[in-house]
Amino acid sequence: MFKNKKKQYFLLLTIFFIFSLSASAQCAMCRAALGGDGNKVQAQAVNDGIVYLMAVPYFLVAAIGYAIYRMRKKKKLD
Structure with a gap:
């Protein structure tokens, strides 16, 4: 189940990145x-x-x- 969510987040991030490339500011x-x-x-x-x-x-x-998330997750496991 966790791998599925990870794939979903990666797909969503990729889609946002692709569509943001056409931005003009x-x-x-x-x-x-x-x-x-x-x-x-x-x-x-x-x-x-x-x-x-x-x-x-x-x-x-x-x-x-992400670094803070990893630190907090690691702290919970200890």
């Missing part, structure tokens, strides 16, 4: 500076950079949360 100042038809490549590069920078804190929080 840009502040108003960046949009104004990169607006226009000539800057499409630069605007896409800025969007990608923002999304990558935004993802790092989420991964760090997830790793810390």
Whole structure:
């Protein structure tokens, strides 16, 4: 039963990760500076950079949360 839940969580996490890759984030100042038809490549590069920078804190929080979960679980077993 535990393995089944683990597979479900992994599948859900994978689905969220795949659908979050198409997110585009840009502040108003960046949009104004990169607006226009000539800057499409630069605007896409800025969007990608923002999304990558935004993802790092989420991964760090997830790793810390998982470490705390493992410590608490190990403590309960002792």
